[in-house]
Amino acid sequence: MKKYFIGSRVIKTGIAVFFTALICEIVHISPAFAVIAAIVTIEPTIHASIQKGLIRLPASMVGAAFSVLSIYLFGASPLTYTAAAFLTILVCFKLKLHAGLIVATITAVAMIDVEHTSLWADFWARLGGSVIGIIISTLVNMFILPPDYWKKSREQLDLVIVHTNELLRAFVDIRIWKAQGNQPGHILSESFRKLTDERLLLEQYIQQQQKELRYQLPNSAAKVLLDKEAALTEKLKLIHYHLWNLIHAGRSGKELKWNTEQRRRFTEAAEAVQANLLHWMKEDTLEDEKQFQDLFELFWSIEMPTDHHEGYFPIESTYLYELLSIHQLVDDQQSGERQLHKQKEAMLSGYSSG
Template sequence: MRSFHFNGSRIVKTGIAIFLTAIICEWMNWPPVFAVITAIVTIEPTVSDSIKKGIIRFPASAIGSAFAVFFITLFGNSPITYTLAAVSTILVCYKLKLHAGLLVATLTAVAMVEVIHSNYLIAFFIRLGTTTTGLLVSTAVNLLVFPPDYRKDIAKNIQLVSERTGTVLDRLFRTILYEGHGERTEEKAVIQQLTEVIRRTETLIQFQRDESTLFSRLRGNNKDFRLAEEQLLFLHNLEYHLTTLLHIPLQHISWTTAERDRIMHAVTELAQNLKNSAGYNHDKQQQHLQTITDLFWIDHENAKKDNKAASTPFSQKFMILYELAAIYHAVNQFYYHSAAKYPDNELDKQ
């Protein structure tokens, strides 16, 4: 079955929760508006959030209802009643750190002023009943209808970032090695996009971690999810090294044409592996890493001999090779340990 997009599934679940909540309230002869408001805001990205915030929203709504009843008793349906009910609810919820329920509680307090005319105590308990109905229905819908599962979205984002990282790595080194003083504007824009995708994926991973913690006995083996966490950490490290490369000045880089070609060949192979992980060859990449490491130490020794009086102990060549070696080491370590720990990568099957 084709999965719904994240936003689309929440819209559908919200509609179902509203419909079921309204039906139950009509059956109980309760005004559905308060229950519906609660149901709308209780459809969270994860079931665990629905439960955790629901536990906060119930007492917060009770506080709002209590203040509404109290001030209606004193002042009736008047502007001062709306004001005092709302302000008092906000202050008490804030003081009790019921932040997740503050909006629902305030809306409940204000809305109750308009609909309560008598039997204040009964109205108060009815509001508690409608709030409970909205919380329970929306949580049940969130759990049973398109239950939150972000593993496919996480895998898709990781693959996207990996492919784009390979592309920007290749472009960046072509600029460094052959164009010299290029602005690297395009590479900066791509890396910024990678950063945004990584941040979004971190959020999805946090959502999935919450779900896995809550339903650890129901969701079974999560080795693919643990692998995704490691992959994202790897991509985060790559993003850091690419960003560092962007800020290295390109003046006074004196590699020979043969050295530039050797470096570019190694980078191209690495970029292809990032775009297509199935073609990764550990032994071959270790050879490329050795080539980069040899150039690194040769440049380091030359720098010590020729630039003893330089203002900085590190040349641009030294820093570029260092970052490239770090990228190579991260990629090789990632693929080596991932293959050893997870020979059957379930993320690739989704």
């Protein structure tokens, strides 16, 4: 994937710095502190920008106050810088203003090296500049190239579904057909770990978009889509739980006693699960239940072991139960989509007849 040096955050930082310096020039305030505040307040998300901005405002007040106090007590000396920085850091930590620590400390030490006509005038000027920088950068982050996680979350969702199918297919090849022998079993565990990381990234994108939605104009369609993606992600978490059980059960070393026909039926059902999973975000869902009916009959035909030293459940029943559980989760989601689609059609027909 091609990456560009000049991204949206770089552009927004430049815009925020320009307008911050412009406003400071108009109101006759030194732009240095304001520009610093504007630069550090640009965050990847609107939510983070606002939340940290609310912390940086009181932190800047703390830094400016201790700068004035240190100058009053010690004049312009090394002890002044030390006292201003030390006290600012100490109080910010005590007040848990960690996000504003850098802005507050820079404000505190930078004010010392400025010619002072009136300490109180300097205090309000530096504080006002910081406030301007924080507010401008927050507004720029909200209205100019706002962070968009819709595309990222949708692409990540598609990626997780594809890789889930690939891992299920690999399980069938390795554990059901022994196509690669017993040696590459660790490949399944490693692939599952990577799949889990991908799903966690998907959850992060959705959570970030949910936070961003608070600061955007109300959009019911966007909320419905986001809720749908969040529901699919929760279902994927459960599917991955059953997929891990499949992989873990295969590591027991128990011999699979199925004949070729039984292995074929399991494979066809797994392929049907993969096909249905690819149709999660579509309305043309698949409804072929024949493979799963055959699998269900096969599940009940398995004889339970009489010797519990060999385990309470044979490996065949575990494989069937976990695959049927995955199918149930996929089918439940599709049933909900079909029901929602029918309700939508009923509403539209009601409007047209009215």
